[in-house]
Amino acid sequence: MLASVITAVFNGEKYLQESIESILNQTIKEIEFIIVNDGSTDSTKDILDAITDKRVKIIHLEKNLGAANALNTGITYAKSDWIAIQDADDISMPTRIEEQLLHVSKNPHLVGVSSLVECIKGNIPVSPSIFYGEQTLYNIVLNKEDNFNSRFYNCYVCHGSVMFSKEAFQRVNGYNPHFKISYDYDLWLRLYDIYPIEKINRILYQYRVLPNSLGKRSKSDTISELMTSVIHFIGNSIISNKKKNNPSFVVLGSKKGCSFVMKKVKLKEEINIMKFLDGGKNRSKKIALEYYNQGLIDGIIILNNKNAQHLIDYFLDRGLIFNQDVFKIWNYKF
CATH class of the missing domain: 3.90.550.10 (Spore Coat Polysaccharide Biosynthesis Protein SpsA; Chain A)
Structure with a gap:
C-alpha cells in the first residue's frame, strides 16, 4: 500500500x-x-x-x-x-x-x-x-x-x-x-x-x-478560530522554549481588532493577555517594549494591518526576534 x-x-x-x-x-x-x-x-x-x-x-x-x-x-x-x-x-x-x-x-x-x-x-x-x-x-x-x-x-x-x-x-x-x-x-x-x-x-x-x-458562513467565527489556534500555539511555544508556565503577552492593534480578540478569542487559563494597546499610537509600542524589557511579558502580539510592519521593524531594531519575541498574527478586517 x-x-x-x-x-x-x-x-x-x-x-x-x-x-x-x-x-x-x-x-x-x-x-x-x-x-x-x-x-x-x-x-x-x-x-x-x-x-x-x-x-x-x-x-x-x-x-x-x-x-x-x-x-x-x-x-x-x-x-x-x-x-x-x-x-x-x-x-x-x-x-x-x-x-x-x-x-x-x-x-x-x-x-x-x-x-x-x-x-x-x-x-x-x-x-x-x-x-x-x-x-x-x-x-x-x-x-x-x-x-x-x-x-x-x-x-x-x-x-x-x-x-x-x-x-x-x-x-x-x-x-x-x-x-x-x-x-x-x-x-x-x-x-x-x-x-x-x-x-x-x-x-x-x-x-x-x-x-x-x-x-x-461566518467570517467572524473563522477568524476567531484562526486567532485562537495561533495564540495557543505561540503560548505553548513560549512554555516550551522559555520554560514559562504561564506566558503573558500584550496585543497591539486597532481598537476594533483588540475588541474582537477580547470578545471572540477563547484562551486557556495558562495563557494571559496582560494588556491591549492601540497600535496606531506611538506611545503603545514604547509601553510594550518597556513591559518586555522588564520581564513583565514574554512576547508581543501584533494584529496584521497596515501599521503592523512598522511595529515589527521597531521591535526588531531593538533586539527582539521575529516569531520568537514578537509575532504578527491574523486580524479581523472590519
Missing part, C-alpha cells in the same frame, strides 16, 4: 460521487481509500454503501462530531506511511497521488506536500472576488523560509491538496476536534514545527468554492 486517502463527509451527496471517482481513477492503483461518513442525514450513506471497489473502506459514524474527529478516526485505520486528504466536494487530478509520492520519495525530510489548485464552482453562485481570491491564495508558492515565517497570519495550503506523513501526524497528536473550521490550519502549525509543507508547482487538485461551506 503506497498511500492511504482519507475523506470525511457530512451530507455531501451533491459532489461525493465525482470526488470518489477522482481517487479510484488515479494513475497509481496501490492505494486504500477510507471514507468516514460523519453522521450524514442525506443520501450520503446510500452512495457509500453502493461502492464495490475493494480498495475502499467505509466507516459510518452515528453522530456528526465534526470533520476533525472524522479524519482522526479514518487515519487510525490507515495502513500506509503517507496520508492524502481528499475533501468530499473536490476532485483530485489523475496523477495527483503518483506525483506527490514521487516528490516525498525524492525529499525524505518532508512531513507533507501540497500542490497548486484550480478553483471550480458548485451549483450555488459565488462572488468573483471570493472565487479568484481563493485561487490566488492557494497558488502562491513560497520558499520554505517565507512559508514558515508567514504561518501565523496566512495559510497558502489547500486542505484537500495535502499529503502528509502519518508518523509526523501522530507525533503532533493529529487534528484538534476543538476546532470546527480551522482544524486543518491548526494541524499545519504543529507540522511546521517539524518542517514546512512544500508545494508542487503544478495543479493537481480542483477545489470547489462554495459560499455555504463552513469556513465561509
